[in-house]
Amino acid sequence: MKRKGGSDTESLTEKLLEELNCDTVFTIPVFGGIGVAESVVVTWIIMAVLVGLSIIFVRNLKVENPGKKQLVLESTIGWAKDFFEGIIGKENKRYIPYLITIILYLGVSNIISLFGFKPPTKDLNVTAALAIMSMFLIEYSGIHKNGVKHWVKHFAEPVPVVAPIMVLEIVIRPLSLCMRLFGNVLGAFVIMELLKAIIPVLVPIPFSFYFDIFDGLLQAYVFVFLTALFMNEEQE
């Protein structure tokens, strides 16, 4: 095949940059205009779908003669509960609904590119917000379990020399959570876009299975798993 020269790569770069941008969909006309990014709108759609499904699924639940739907629901939720209980222990049951919510949101948002939306986790702000929420939860769980005194003291353990590193860890843990999720989703997205731009027919299908479905779900799992693990660590 003859090489077509620079203009082709140029247009490819343009297209890629366009895909990477997070567009502002519309602006709320207060305080000089608040831009609403695309990731926010896609998040609203995901929220609507998840809330709608939750409402539909919990209707007509019965104690006796449960239907098929209820059995599936109960076994799924039971499995998730057992799974998280295995990580963070029985005494931390109160955090499980939060973790399940996050894994549902991340799972849906990572595979939403299959339906033609841009995944919201491709926006650094979304993953940063999630990571900051995780950070507060991690520290809160430590304080709740052992009290403020122990929380302050644990920075100087086992030797006081490591205190700066321990303090830095508060920030580093969410930073690495945020960057890992963002980088993985962005990387998968870029590779898929490049593939689609070069060979649009048939070839992207197997890659899509890996990058869109497997990698997305794995990263959702890893994010929640690490949050739970850090919480566990913080409570010691």
Add this chain to the structure above:
Amino acid sequence: MGTIIAIGAGIAVLTGVGAGIGIGIATGKATDAIARQPEAEGKISKTLILGCALAEATAIYGFIIGLLIILLLK
């Protein structure tokens, strides 16, 4: 200028070497462990996935830096 940027991005992506070695060693050890104790497979693969995700993060950082170099240093 463009060439230097490309070289810089290429160097940044060399972080992938570490991730590759790390994941390779982890998977090899996990295979060993499963061969020795097949009943512990569930626990081993859980830990393996976690370890792989952590090791992979370095490669991802390199990728992000490479991407930033290309996009920002035009």
